[in-house]
Amino acid sequence: MGKFSNFLILPLIIFLFCLNSLVFSAYNDSTTCPMDLNYVLRIPWSTDGCKNNNNSPNSSKGSSSEVSNNGSSDSENPCCQTLISLYGIGFARRLKETNLFQLPNLETSISCLNDFQSKLDSFSLPSNLTSLCFDPLQFVISPDVCASIETSQDWVNRLGPNTPLDSGCKPDLTDLTACDTCVNAGFKIQADLVKVDGNKTHARDCFYFTILYAAGIVNQLGPESDGAISCIFNLQMLPKDTSSSKRRYALVFGLTGAGIAVCVVSILLGFYIWWDKKWRRKGEDIGWGSEEMVSRPRMRPNTGAIWFKIHELEKATNNFSPKNFIGRGGFGIVYKGKLDDGTLVAVKQIIESDFEENDEFCNEVEIISNLKHRNLVPLRGCCVTDEDLTDGHREGLRYLVYDYMPNGNLDDHLFPMSESGKKKPSLTWPQRKSIILDVAKGLSYLHYGVKPSIYHRDIKATNILLDEDMRARVADFGLAKQSREGQSHLTTRVAGTHGYLAPEYALYGQLTEKSDVYSFGVVVLEIMCGRKALDLSSSGSPRAFLITDWAWSMVKSGKIEKVLDSALLNVDGDSSTTSNPRSIMERFVLVGILCAHVMVALRPTISEALKMLEGDIEVPAIPDRPAPLLHPSFNGGEGNTFSVSPALSGLRLNAGDMLR
Numbered sequence: 001m002g003k004f005s006n007f008l009i010l011p012l013i014i015f016l017f018c019l020n021s022l023v024f025s026a027y028n029d030s031t032t033c034p035m036d037l038n039y040v041l042r043i044p045w046s047t048d049g050c051k052n053n054n055n056s057p058n059s060s061k062g063s064s065s066e067v068s069n070n071g072s073s074d075s076e077n078p079c080c081q082t083l084i085s086l087y088g089i090g091f092a093r094r095l096k097e098t099n100l101f102q103l104p105n106l107e108t109s110i111s112c113l114n115d116f117q118s119k120l121d122s123f124s125l126p127s128n129l130t131s132l133c134f135d136p137l138q139f140v141i142s143p144d145v146c147a148s149i150e151t152s153q154d155w156v157n158r159l160g161p162n163t164p165l166d167s168g169c170k171p172d173l174t175d176l177t178a179c180d181t182c183v184n185a186g187f188k189i190q191a192d193l194v195k196v197d198g199n200k201t202h203a204r205d206c207f208y209f210t211i212l213y214a215a216g217i218v219n220q221l222g223p224e225s226d227g228a229i230s231c232i233f234n235l236q237m238l239p240k241d242t243s244s245s246k247r248r249y250a251l252v253f254g255l256t257g258a259g260i261a262v263c264v265v266s267i268l269l270g271f272y273i274w275w276d277k278k279w280r281r282k283g284e285d286i287g288w289g290s291e292e293m294v295s296r297p298r299m300r301p302n303t304g305a306i307w308f309k310i311h312e313l314e315k316a317t318n319n320f321s322p323k324n325f326i327g328r329g330g331f332g333i334v335y336k337g338k339l340d341d342g343t344l345v346a347v348k349q350i351i352e353s354d355f356e357e358n359d360e361f362c363n364e365v366e367i368i369s370n371l372k373h374r375n376l377v378p379l380r381g382c383c384v385t386d387e388d389l390t391d392g393h394r395e396g397l398r399y400l401v402y403d404y405m406p407n408g409n410l411d412d413h414l415f416p417m418s419e420s421g422k423k424k425p426s427l428t429w430p431q432r433k434s435i436i437l438d439v440a441k442g443l444s445y446l447h448y449g450v451k452p453s454i455y456h457r458d459i460k461a462t463n464i465l466l467d468e469d470m471r472a473r474v475a476d477f478g479l480a481k482q483s484r485e486g487q488s489h490l491t492t493r494v495a496g497t498h499g500y501l502a503p504e505y506a507l508y509g510q511l512t513e514k515s516d517v518y519s520f521g522v523v524v525l526e527i528m529c530g531r532k533a534l535d536l537s538s539s540g541s542p543r544a545f546l547i548t549d550w551a552w553s554m555v556k557s558g559k560i561e562k563v564l565d566s567a568l569l570n571v572d573g574d575s576s577t578t579s580n581p582r583s584i585m586e587r588f589v590l591v592g593i594l595c596a597h598v599m600v601a602l603r604p605t606i607s608e609a610l611k612m613l614e615g616d617i618e619v620p621a622i623p624d625r626p627a628p629l630l631h632p633s634f635n636g637g638e639g640n641t642f643s644v645s646p647a648l649s650g651l652r653l654n655a656g657d658m659l660r
Contacts, residue, residue: 031107031108031110031111032108032111033108033111033112033114033115034094034098034103034108034112035090035091035093035094035112035115036090036093037090037112037115037116037119038119039089039090039093039224040086040116040119040120041119041122042224043086043089043224043229043235043237044237044238045082045086045229045235045236045237045238046082046236046237046238046508046510047123047125048508048509048510049078049079049082049236049508050079050082050083050120050123050125050126050129051124051125077133079129079133080129080132080133080134082235082236083120083129083130083133083134084133084134085233085234085235086233086235087116087134088208088211088212088215088233089215089223089224089228089229089233089235090112090116091139091212091216092211092212092215092216092223092228093216093222093223093224094216095152095212095213095216095217096216096217096222096223099151099152099153100141100150100151101141101149101150101151101152101209101212102139102140102141102142102145102150103139103140103141104140104141105140106136106137106140108140109136109137109139109140110136112139113130113131113134113136113139114130116130117129117130117131145202145205146193146197146202146205146206146209147193147196147197147202147206148197149193149209152213152217155209155213155217158193158196159189159192159193159196163185163189163192164184164185164188164189165182165185165186165188165189165210165213165214165218166218167185168181168182168184168185168186169181169182169185169186169214169215169218169219169232170218170219170220171220172221172225172227173219173221173225173227173228173230173231173232174226174227174230174231175227176601176602176603176604176608176620177620178227178231179227179230179231179601179602180602180620180621180623182214182231182232183231183602183623184621184623185214186207186210186211186214186232189210190203190206190207190210193206193209193210194206211232211233214228214232215228215232215233219232230601231601234599234601236504236508236510236600306380306381306401307381307382307383308381308382308383308399308401309383310383310385310399312339312340312383313337313347313383313399313401315340316337316338316339316340316345316347317335317336317337317347320335320347320349321335324336324337326346327409327462331348331350331351331476332348332349332350332351332400333348333349333351334346334347334348334349335347335348335349336404337401337404344403344404344406345380345401345402345403345404346401346402346403346404346405347399347400347401347402348399348400348401348402349397349398349399350397350398350399350400358384358398361382361384361398362382362384365379365381365382365400368477369381371445371446371450371454371477373441373442373445373449374438374441374471374473375438375439375441375442375445375471375472375473375474376442376445376446376473376474376475376477377402377403377405377465377473377474377475378402378403379400379401379402380401380402380403381400381401382398382399382400382401383398383399383401384397384398384399385397385398402475405465405466405467405473405475406467406468407465407466407467407468407470408465408466409461409462409463409464409465409466409475410435410461410462410464410465410466410472410523410527411460411461411462413426413427413466414426414427414461414526414527414530415530415532426530426565426567427527427567429568429581429585431470432527432528432568433584433588434470434471434472435464435466435470435471435472435527436472436523436524436527436588436613437610437613437614438471438472438473439459439464439472439474439520439523440520440606440609440610440613441610442472442473442474442477443456443459443474443516443517443520443606444606444607444610446474446477446516447513447516447605447606447607448607453513454477455511455512455513455515455516456474456476456477456516456519457505457511457515457516458476458497458500458519459474459500459516459519459520459523460497460500460519460522460523460533461523461526463475463476464523498534499522499532499533499534499546499547500518500519500522500523500533501515501518501519502514502515502517502518502519502600503518503598504600505518512600513605513606514600514603514605516606517595517603517604517605517606517609518595518596518597518603520595520606520609521548521591521592521593521594521595521596521597521603521609522547522548522592522596523592524588524589524591524592524595524596525547525548525551525563525589525592525593525596526547528563528564528565528568528585528588528589528592529547529551529563529564529565529589530565530566530567531545531547531550531565532547533546533547533548534546534547548593548596549625551563551589551592551593552593552622552625555589555590555593555622556622556624560586560589563589564585564586564589568585584615587612587613587615587619588613590619590622591604591609591612591613591619593622594609594612594619594620594622595609597623597625598625599623602623
């Protein structure tokens, strides 16, 4: 009997083991994430907000167990805001494929979050981001969420087949006007869903569903398109040149062209040897002696700039006399000078720059000296001293020599106050209009007229000079930072002036052409309003005056006439110069507000702004601006304010901002 029992028990054990394996396998299959999250590795999204210790979830106030109304932890953190946008792309793709808005159960949600975290690990990000930012239950399907919508058919049943979202979010959303139309449609549909649901506390969920439907179902280019990512999800993207696909192509072409490169290098080396001998002989013929080399580092012959000797500049400025002092500009101190031929120049002694080596500085001067445009301040040349020439006062200094601008800078004319306290005559409307257009043309040349593009970084009234005809010329360009192909636009050193700095540049260090557009918008508002960009001592107000917020609030409340400088209007409220330019002046104000919008995607490019100013294209409706909130669960009058947009670090934004 014992042997027979053993004979029966052995197969039974094997059977139970196999059954257990099948059950375990079935369980694993049921909890496999149904979403393909490999797009996280393909999309060149910016991880900077999650790598920065100040912005990481670990530094958020409160414990990770604190959960907001929507069930997510630390959702007010900029890193978490970025991740919810990134994670939403996967849900939009799944909605497009399966018509399902959410995941079937908690186990599946946990599996997807684990998969999502594994993708984030590839970027060397903290290993607990998903556990700190999300609650798995928030992604599980439930009838008690936003009008009981679970599928795209439920959506159509509640709202109908044709809504403003179906037409507004369909085209390519990289276009500024199309993006703005999509944003406005999203607001309307969210409000309609809340009405259908009848419960305002579901407004956040209805907003999420609106985003997923717009990106997954409506947009013809799909949720991974540039327009959907930047406009609907408002995800900050790195330049495409840094994407993995670019790197793969670069590797392929690099290997293919290795043989060619060897030949090219050999040819260039031979050319350099010939060129060096030629210019050495030419230098000897024209008398380049040891004395001149003291004030000029050994480098390639220049192609445009004049290389001044230090004693020439000392003579021109009367040994840098305080009487010749003009002012302190970007990167240094400026003196008025007069060359031997009678030419008036402005000599800037560089105190601060991004260029550590003299050769790098001189090469940059060569590039800038070749930039010729009517609305840029001409650079005549430079001087670099390497040795003690004047009792130790001129050792290792750098100087730039510009054409002298007799009418000073724009700030002197916008806010003119003489030493006696009497106000000088203000700028006329034709002068202001001309200056704005001149600055726009100068910036357009820097952004699009040269390769690689030059981003100014410090557009402000004091960096806009006026020549003898009161025509505006942009100064201090080029020596700030050049855009290099294949490099990220993230910079560790933020240069600029408070009040003019774009939020994404001031907070994240993200530098793009739109950063200059923001500063340009602030300058336009200063010119049109006659008020400074930032006033920390506003009378009668405990808070600082910021011209962008003030002008936007006046326009939104229908009081655009209060924005215009009183000097531009008669006592009767009519225009002071040409016949009926009131509409043109108001258009300039609207363009300034649009350029200075806090959302990068809603700003025009400088070329688009120029077309708007000249009346070639219409100015789109001024979109809303995100307002700071006290807490992500804070609800306004309609209970529909949220903090889900990653566009601004440190601010709590309205729900609609995630669409921007």
